[in-house]
Amino acid sequence: MPNQPAIPLHGESLVGDAAFRDAAALYTRVFRYEPTEYSLNPNLLSALAKNGGSAVGVHDGDRLVGFAYGFAGRDHSGHEFHYSQAAVVDPDYQGRGVGRLLKTCQRKVALGWNQHRMRWTFDPLLARNAHFNFAALQAEGTGYAVDYYDRPGTDRIVVDWALDRERDPFADIRGLPSPAFGADDVGRLFEAVENGRRIARIPLPSSVNDVDASTGALRARIRGSMQSVFDAGLVLVNCTRIDDDTAVYLAGEDMR
Numbered sequence: 001m002p003n004q005p006a007i008p009l010h011g012e013s014l015v016g017d018a019a020f021r022d023a024a025a026l027y028t029r030v031f032r033y034e035p036t037e038y039s040l041n042p043n044l045l046s047a048l049a050k051n052g053g054s055a056v057g058v059h060d061g062d063r064l065v066g067f068a069y070g071f072a073g074r075d076h077s078g079h080e081f082h083y084s085q086a087a088v089v090d091p092d093y094q095g096r097g098v099g100r101l102l103k104t105c106q107r108k109v110a111l112g113w114n115q116h117r118m119r120w121t122f123d124p125l126l127a128r129n130a131h132f133n134f135a136a137l138q139a140e141g142t143g144y145a146v147d148y149y150d151r152p153g154t155d156r157i158v159v160d161w162a163l164d165r166e167r168d169p170f171a172d173i174r175g176l177p178s179p180a181f182g183a184d185d186v187g188r189l190f191e192a193v194e195n196g197r198r199i200a201r202i203p204l205p206s207s208v209n210d211v212d213a214s215t216g217a218l219r220a221r222i223r224g225s226m227q228s229v230f231d232a233g234l235v236l237v238n239c240t241r242i243d244d245d246t247a248v249y250l251a252g253e254d255m256r
């Protein structure tokens with residue numbers, strides 16, 4: 001019998017109790033939570049999906065390999081958006097485009113609710129996540145939240161993604177090359193003017209596996225540098241790996 005062609009991964013909104021339970025189980029397993037710690041209630045996912053939120057998944061055949069959920073949000077300035085609370089990918093499917101499929105599905109759901117922006121947060125030490133957010137999705141880092149989850153070590157970068165703009169306002173600087181940085185430069189702020197814009201760079205370890213007992217000191221340096229970036233009115237537009245040990249955040253002046 002001839003080999004059957006592989007069925008491509010496909011993303012869609014999740015529907016039904018069984019799908020929500022599968023999503024909650026994947027969430028707990030990937031994040032390695034204990035069953036009663038930070039667990040996700042399937043009833044919550046069902047309610048979100050019916051009331052301005054999202055619960056989307058990526059399947060390989062019948063197997064759920066990625067999941068994301070979010071809800072309608074509004075900030076203190078009255079700006080409305082779709083807030084993406086979490087996205088998880090089965091470790092066996094890392095690097096296969098599952099994350100992009102999840103965000104594509106969430107974007108479709110958000111636009112269906114007439115939500116034209118999406119926000120989420122991520123750990124500033126996760127260079128790979130930063131690269132995906134800024135280089136792949138062409139979103140921007142617009143703020144820095146200290147102890148976002150009200151406990152130490154949970155600082156987060158706030159990401160804002162315009163869902164229906166036709167051109168990237170940072171296209172001229174997202175791809176700017178980075179100079180070389182040494183180990184002593186990690187976490188520090190470097191400023192310049194390039195392409196007529198104020199530019200800032202912050203080196204960081206290319207992988208959290210490279211971070212040792214000095215993580216606390218590193219987080220403090222990155223916190224100070226990031227706060228200076230946002231206080232100066234700059235936004236994060238890229239994070240690129242420049243060698244085996246180092247990645248670099250790139251921030252630029254918002255001239256819109």
